[in-house]
Structure formats: C-alpha cells, structure tokens
Amino acid sequence: MGTHARDLTRTPLQMAALIMGIVFLVVGILGFIPGVTTNYGSMAFAGHNSNAHLLGLFQVSVLHNIxxxxxxxxxxxxxxxxxxxxxxxxxxxxxxxxxxxxGLVVGHDSPANFVPLNNADNWLHLLLGIVMVGLGVLLSRRTSQSRRTFPV
Incomplete structure (x- = not known):
C-alpha cells in the first residue's frame, strides 16, 4: 500500500520521544485514578489548595494532569x-x-503556585529536564554524525 519499511522504523531519538510521550500520558491518566492518587476527593482544578497526590508523593490537580x-x-x-x-x-x-x-522560586502556599508543585514535583522536574535535554542532544548528535559518516 505504498508504505516503505523505512517509514516504519524509528531512530533512537524518535523512540526516546515516543517513550517519553507514553510516560506522560500514563502519568496524566494515573492522576485521575482514585487510589493511585491519594486524597482524590480533594483534587482542585488548579492551585496550591489541591491536596491530591499522585502515588501519595507528587501534588496534582486537574490542570496538572491535563x-x-x-x-x-x-x-x-x-x-x-x-x-x-x-x-x-x-x-x-x-x-x-x-x-x-x-517551583523553587514560588512558595508552595502562594497563589502563584497554580499548577500546583511541591518539593517532589520540583526535583522530578529537574530530573526530567536533564534527561529530556540530554536524550535530545546526545541522540541527535549520534544520528546526525552517522548520517554524515554513512550516507544512504
């Protein structure tokens, strides 16, 4: 039907993005599941007053999950x-x-903490940022170098 095998293969860079996308989707869904999200009944749409915590650790709200x-x-x-x-x-x-x-600058009880974020969220965001930028840079270098070295 006109689909080439090359169209069905993903580079390691694309696989990393796909996996990260799936992880974010799963986390977003889990944030709406009572039990997985503790204090589910106290989840607010947004703001620091949401007392719901994904896995009992990460403060979430409807906006955060969305x-x-x-x-x-x-x-x-x-x-x-x-x-x-x-x-x-x-x-x-x-x-x-x-x-x-x-998250580090805005106080946890501040109205500016609209997502909301807590300490666990802050450190997870640092880790996610480092991993995502690292994967994007390292995997794109490897792919672009191999493209220059081994032209198709």
Whole structure:
C-alpha cells in the first residue's frame, strides 16, 4: 500500500520521544485514578489548595494532569519525525527545567503556585529536564554524525 519499511522504523531519538510521550500520558491518566492518587476527593482544578497526590508523593490537580496528558500527546505526535522528536525532547526538557526553577522560586502556599508543585514535583522536574535535554542532544548528535559518516 505504498508504505516503505523505512517509514516504519524509528531512530533512537524518535523512540526516546515516543517513550517519553507514553510516560506522560500514563502519568496524566494515573492522576485521575482514585487510589493511585491519594486524597482524590480533594483534587482542585488548579492551585496550591489541591491536596491530591499522585502515588501519595507528587501534588496534582486537574490542570496538572491535563498538562501531562497534553505533553504526552505532543510527544506521540512529534515522535513521528526526527526533527519533531528532537524538538520535543530538547524544548520539552527546557520547559521542565524552567518549571523546576519556578517551583523553587514560588512558595508552595502562594497563589502563584497554580499548577500546583511541591518539593517532589520540583526535583522530578529537574530530573526530567536533564534527561529530556540530554536524550535530545546526545541522540541527535549520534544520528546526525552517522548520517554524515554513512550516507544512504
């Protein structure tokens, strides 16, 4: 039907973006499941007053879960191309690094903590930012170097 085998193969960069997208989707879904999310009944749409915690650790709200779902969908869509996967990993990682800084600067009880974020979220955002940028940079270098070295 016109689909070439080459169209069905993904580079390691695209696989990393796809996996990250799936992880974000799963986290977004889990945030809406009572039991997996403790204090589910106290989940607010947004703001620091949401007392719901994913896995009893990460403070979440409806908005926070929706952001994870949208990030996951973006990862799935952008993983379809090499450039999209690279952009998702690098710029998505930058967004998470900025969220980490935001979480450190904004007080946890502040109205500006609208996502909401707690200490566990902050450190997870740092880790996600480093991993995503690292994967985006390292895997795109390897692929672009192999393209130069071994032309098809």
């Amino acid at each position: 952001v994870h779902l949208l990030f996951g969908l973006a990862g799935l869509a952008l993983a379809r191309s090499w450039n999209g996967a690279r952009n998702f990993l690098i710029w998505g990682g930058v967004i998470y690094l900025l969220l980490w800084i935001y």
